Amino acid sequence: MDAILLQILNGLDKGSAYALIALGLTLIFGTLGVVNFAHGALFMIGAFCAVTLQRILNLSYEEIDPTQTDFLGNPLVVKVPYVQAWFGPEMGGSIIDWSVPLAILFAIPVMIFVGFAMERGLIKHFYKRPHADQILVTFGLAIVLQEVVKYFYGANPIPTGAPEAFRGSFDFGVLLGFDPNAIIYPYWRLIYFAFAAVIIGGVFSFLQFTTFGMVVRAGMADRETVGLLGINIDKRFTFMFGLAAAVAGLAGVMYAPINSPNYHMGMDFLVLSFVVVVVGGMGSLPGAVAAGFLLGILESFASMNEIKSIIPGIDQIIIYVVAIIILLTRPRGLMGRKGVMED
Amino acid sequence: MSKMDVTRRGVLKTGAVAGGGLMLPTYLRAAGHEGFTNAPTGSTVTLGFNVPQTGPYADEGADELRAYELAVEHLNGGGDGGMLNTFSSKALEGNGILGKKVEYVTGDTQTKSDAARASAKSMIEKDGAVMITGGSSSGVAVAVQGLCQEAGVIFMAGLTHSNDTTGKDKKANGFRHFFNGYMSGAALAPVLADVYGTDRKAYHLTADYTWGWTQQESIAAATEALGWETVNNVLTPLAATDFSSYIAPVLNSGADVLVLNHYGGNMVNSLTNAVQFGLREKEINGKNFEIVVPLFSRLMARGAGANIKGILGSTNWHWSLQDEGTKTFVKSFGTKYGFPPSQAAHTCYVQTLLYADAVARAGSFNPCAVVEALEGFEFDGLGNGPTLYRAEDHQCFKDVLVVRGKENPTSEFDLLEVVQVTPRAQVEYAPDHPMFAGGALGTCNPGA
Numbered sequence: 022m023d024a025i026l027l028q029i030l031n032g033l034d035k036g037s038a039y040a041l042i043a044l045g046l047t048l049i050f051g052t053l054g055v056v057n058f059a060h061g062a063l064f065m066i067g068a069f070c071a072v073t074l075q076r077i078l079n080l081s082y083e084e085i086d087p088t089q090t091d092f093l094g095n096p097l098v099v100k101v102p103y104v105q106a107w108f109g110p111e112m113g114g115s116i117i118d119w120s121v122p123l124a125i126l127f128a129i130p131v132m133i134f135v136g137f138a139m140e141r142g143l144i145k146h147f148y149k150r151p152h153a154d155q156i157l158v159t160f161g162l163a164i165v166l167q168e169v170v171k172y173f174y175g176a177n178p179i180p181t182g183a184p185e186a187f188r189g190s191f192d193f194g195v196l197l198g199f200d201p202n203a204i205i206y207p208y209w210r211l212i213y214f215a216f217a218a219v220i221i222g223g224v225f226s227f228l229q230f231t232t233f234g235m236v237v238r239a240g241m242a243d244r245e246t247v248g249l250l251g252i253n254i255d256k257r258f259t260f261m262f263g264l265a266a267a268v269a270g271l272a273g274v275m276y277a278p279i280n281s282p283n284y285h286m287g288m289d290f291l292v293l294s295f296v297v298v299v300v301g302g303m304g305s306l307p308g309a310v311a312a313g314f315l316l317g318i319l320e321s322f323a324s325m326n327e328i329k330s331i332i333p334g335i336d337q338i339i340i341y342v343v344a345i346i347i348l349l350t351r352p353r354g355l356m357g358r359k360g361v362m363e364d
Numbered sequence: 365m366s367k368m369d370v371t372r373r374g375v376l377k378t379g380a381v382a383g384g385g386l387m388l389p390t391y392l393r394a395a396g397h398e399g400f401t402n403a404p405t406g407s408t409v410t411l412g413f414n415v416p417q418t419g420p421y422a423d424e425g426a427d428e429l430r431a432y433e434l435a436v437e438h439l440n441g442g443g444d445g446g447m448l449n450t451f452s453s454k455a456l457e458g459n460g461i462l463g464k465k466v467e468y469v470t471g472d473t474q475t476k477s478d479a480a481r482a483s484a485k486s487m488i489e490k491d492g493a494v495m496i497t498g499g500s501s502s503g504v505a506v507a508v509q510g511l512c513q514e515a516g517v518i519f520m521a522g523l524t525h526s527n528d529t530t531g532k533d534k535k536a537n538g539f540r541h542f543f544n545g546y547m548s549g550a551a552l553a554p555v556l557a558d559v560y561g562t563d564r565k566a567y568h569l570t571a572d573y574t575w576g577w578t579q580q581e582s583i584a585a586a587t588e589a590l591g592w593e594t595v596n597n598v599l600t601p602l603a604a605t606d607f608s609s610y611i612a613p614v615l616n617s618g619a620d621v622l623v624l625n626h627y628g629g630n631m632v633n634s635l636t637n638a639v640q641f642g643l644r645e646k647e648i649n650g651k652n653f654e655i656v657v658p659l660f661s662r663l664m665a666r667g668a669g670a671n672i673k674g675i676l677g678s679t680n681w682h683w684s685l686q687d688e689g690t691k692t693f694v695k696s697f698g699t700k701y702g703f704p705p706s707q708a709a710h711t712c713y714v715q716t717l718l719y720a721d722a723v724a725r726a727g728s729f730n731p732c733a734v735v736e737a738l739e740g741f742e743f744d745g746l747g748n749g750p751t752l753y754r755a756e757d758h759q760c761f762k763d764v765l766v767v768r769g770k771e772n773p774t775s776e777f778d779l780l781e782v783v784q785v786t787p788r789a790q791v792e793y794a795p796d797h798p799m800f801a802g803g804a805l806g807t808c809n810p811g812a
Contacts (some may be wrong), residue, residue: 024613031609089774092683092694092704097774176422178632180669190642202615202648207640210608279640280605280633281667285420289605324609326598336609337601 023194023203028321030193034210034279036317037217038064041272042290043297043309044224045265051241051304052258055144056152058159061291062166063266066135067273068282069170070128072179075120078104119184121278128274129267136266140259163287171284178281183209209278216275220268221310227264228306237261241304296344302357312355316340400730401516401811402492409464409729411436411716412493414484414508415522417472420629421500424663424708428498428522429470430701431709435716438696439466446696447717450689450745455724462723473499477507484508488515494729495520497715500708502526502575509538516811518731520715523708525627525659527578530759531800536808537731539738539758541718542711543791545579546799548658548678549586551764551786555676560621560654562591567619569610569634571626572599580625581799583658587623595619600630607634611641620648623656631657632667639671660767662706665779672769672779679765681710681747682782689747704777714746718753732808749788756795757805764791 042064049057081100089097105113116123143162147155182188187208194203228234240247240254247254273282280286297316301308322328323339335342347355404410413432416425438446441458448456460466469491471483480499487493496512497520499505505524512519513535521529521540525548530540556564566587570580576599584594595617600610611634614622622643626634638644638655646653660677683694683704693713697705705713718738726733739755748762767780793800 023616027612027616028609031612034608035606091775092777093698099774171422176418176420177663178629178667180632180636180667180671182669188640188642189645190640200616202646205612205615205641207642209640279637281636281669283420283629283667286605289603321609326596326613329598337603 023197023199024325024327025322026193026197027204027206028325029318030204030206030210031324032318032321033214033314034317035320036314037214038272038276038290038313039294039297039317040310040313041217041220042269042294043301043313044221044306045269046294046298047301047304047306047309048224048261048265048268050298051306052237052261053140053144053148055147056155056159057144058156058291058295059139059163059166060159060265060269061287061289061294062163063132063135063269063287064273064276064290065167065170065282065284065287067128067132067270068181068277068286069174069273070131070270071121071124071181071274071277072174072282074124074127075117075181078102078117078120078123080104082106118182121181121183121274124274124277125271128270132267132270133263135270136263137259139266140262144262145259163291167284167287174284176284178283180281181277183212183278187212213275213279217272220271224264224268225306233257233260293340296340300344300347300354302354304358305354305356308354308356315355316343319343399810399812400732402488402494403812404464404492404494404729407464408467409461410491410493411466411468411719412471412484412487412491412496413468413498413712414471414473414480414487414496415498415712416475416500416504417470419474419476421475424500424523424628424661424706425473425498427663427706427709428500428712431697431705431713432468432498432716434697434700435713436466436468439716439720443700444692444696447689447693447713447746450692451717451721452744453721453725455721456717457724461720462727462729466720469493473501473504473508475501475504477503480504480508481511484511485515488512488517493517495719495734497719498522498712499524502529503573505529505540506533506574509533509535513537513806513809516731516809518719518734520719522712522715523661524575525579526575527582527799528574528803530757531578532802534757534759534800534803534805536735536758536806539715539718539753539760541715541753541760543678543680543762543764544759545575545582545658546793546797547764547791548579549582549584550791550793551766551784552583552656552658552676552678553586553590554786554790555766555784556587556621556656557590557592559676561651564592564621564651564654565595565619565649566592566621566623566656567595567614567617568597568623568625569607570597570599571602571630573602575627576625578799579658580623583623583625583656585799592621600626600634602630604630605633607637608641610634611637611643614638615641615643615646615648615653618649620651621654621656623658625658627659627661628664629667631659631664635668635671635675644674660780661708662777662779663708665769666776673771675769676783677767679707679767679780681707682765682767682780683710683777684782685747685765685785687745687747687749689745693747710747717746718743731810735808749785751788754795757800761788761792763788 081102083098086097086099190205190207297312301312323336415428437443473480484496495518499522502524505521509519519538527545570576657677665672722734722737726737741753744750751762764786766784770781
């Protein structure tokens with residue numbers, strides 16, 4: 022029982038990332054009709070926003086410490102961050118320590134700008150082109166973006182830690198009456214799950230309870246009629262692209278402490294996120310979220326030794342097996358609507 | 365009546381094919397004179413540096429390339445001469461190799477076996493490389509070694525740690541200076557028993573490919589021999605990025621040590637995840653829970669950040685060693701590039717010098733003469749103490765370092781501290797050891 026609970030918890034944070042990326046993908050597909058293979062790159066750029074802010078906060082001046090020597094035997098050059106010089110070692114240290122949560126504020130405008138630039142600069146030229154063209158151009162863009170990031174940040178993962186206060190793990194086992202250490206779960210992963218829930222709730226509320234959201238939903242259902250009513254739906258859809266980019270970016274920022282960011286982390290998530298979108302049902306926002314969590318949890322279960330001993334290698338294929346089963350039984354996915362991508 | 369369509373395009377196509385066909389034997393003959401592949405005829409000799417320039421190990425590849433460039437500079441008489449000054453063999457004079465100026469071409473392995481073979485093939489066939497060296501993965505090393513054997517050129521392996529490279533997949537034309545999984549186990553296990561005691565239960569997470577399997581087997585055998593129990597070994601996919609679902613069950617398994625048989629991005633992520641789960645703060649079976657990373661690399665340690673502190677592992681070499689060879693190499697490399705070399709850079713630099721020296725001693729670039737010169741070659745002054753290139757399997761035997769993640773690093777390069785220099789005698793094994801059985805060295809192939 023404790024092992025099952027443990028894997029459900031494990032699946033939640035992975036599912037959160039899938040759900041957030043798939044949510045953005047579905048938003049873009051639902052509004053603009055574009056299959057955006059560069060969405061994983063937006064997740065990666067978000068994570069690198071956290072890395073960049075960490076580097077900005079760590080900008081340092083150099084001091085020579087005559088008591089120590091470097092590897093060549095010269096006096097050691099010690100780097101002192103400006104933040105610590107300005108605010109004192111303790112306060113400055115805390116600011117650097119909190120660089121990931123602070124990066125949320127940094128990432129929102131950056132990601133909206135990146136989203137706008139991507140949509141206006143490239144993707145709008147492909148609205149009327151076949152989906153295959155859209156896939157090729159966005160996939161190419163993803164490769165370009167990851168190579169640019171690799172050029173500036175290198176190929177190795179860059180450690181981007183959570184604040185000291187959120188390191189360590191919470192013992193759910195004791196809370197639920199199991200043995201100590203039976204179900205432990207890192208604090209930051211809990212925060213990631215809560216954060217994803219807030220973002221998903223926020224996006225749904227925005228679409229459900231605001232006039233802007235209502236127009237967007239109407240545009241998703243019938244773009245032509247909304248246009249005939251004199252509403253500039255394209256402008257709103259461009260905004261939605263920016264919003265989707267920001268959602269993917271924030272997912273990336275908060276994911277940085279879970280796995281050190283590297284330039285190809287977007288590709289690692291992209292394919293699985295597309296499976297999530299298809300399983301959830303193309304164009305269905307609740308479907309994307311539900312499928313994200315479902316596949317995250319299933320992937321987690323498939324990694325259990327007990328299951329792997331029965332079916333070796335199942336952890337690597339479980340998502341695709343489930344996708345095949347669901348698409349065979351429900352060809353439009355879990356919550357897919359009739360008419361989407363069927364013309 | 366038949367109709368003949370002769371078009372300009374058709375004539376051009378036919379002509380191109382016929383011309384190419386006629387040129388092919390000339391091309392092959394050019395590669396095949398003097399009885400071996402790519403025998404250098406002019407005043408230069410070309411070496412092929414096959415390193416990961418793209419993909420996840422690109423930074424390691426970049427460091428390897430820096431080392432190769434430095435080695436070429438020193439071989440051609442440039443710079444301060446580096447380890448040529450400390451190398452026990454004095455056959456090299458700083459005038460290239462056998463008086464021929466050393467030139468090089470580079471290839472990108474992408475850390476993919478097929479891409480690595482393609483780039484090595486291109487360097488041999490198109491660029492006339494007489495020796496191929498480099499790489500950051502055992503899968504790549506085994507693949508390229510096989511290709512070099514068939515092509516009749518020497519392969520001086522870069523960073524490859526699988527037992528198989530000089531075990532079941534060994535080849536007469538291939539040589540490895542880097543240490544291997546067995547040596548890691550033999551060096552590390554006594555230190556682990558010393559520091560953590562002999563009554564320990566280990567849980568292994570292992571990358572699911574040749575290197576992971578052989579390292580896990582080696583570490584488990586070495587630790588079990590000292591009284592440890594291996595509770596479980598879970599194979600993880602090489603493409604895995606989040607290891608939480610593999611790490612979560614560890615604490616409940618009764619194990620009190622987690623051994624991460626991972627390298628590169630796998631190691632960074634699995635270690636980061638393990639630390640996140642608070643494993644190192646836990647107490648199991650009345651003992652502190654410990655994590656072990658048998659193969660450390662400074663470039664990977666940077667990725668893991670503070671998580672590496674206090675964790676034991678092994679390396680082939682470290683820039684903080686105080687022998688003359690190391691000090692000279694670190695000075696040359698540090699002065700040129702501004703930071704100390706990694707172990708990947710060291711092994712690649714040394715391999716280039718060893719090849720050049722073997723050619724100089726043999727008086728020929730013929731691969732079979734080079735093989736003969738390297739087999740059973742004893743040398744010193746290259747950073748690992750007295751070293752032997754064993755004839756039976758073309759594996760170097762030398763001291764191995766046990767290292768620990770430094771608690772208070774002074775810079776981003778100062779991440780590991782040497783805990784023990786394990787003497788060569790402790791990591792030696794018989795050529796027919798079961799972990800290395802199954803393959804045959806065969807005979808050298810000069811190609812042509």
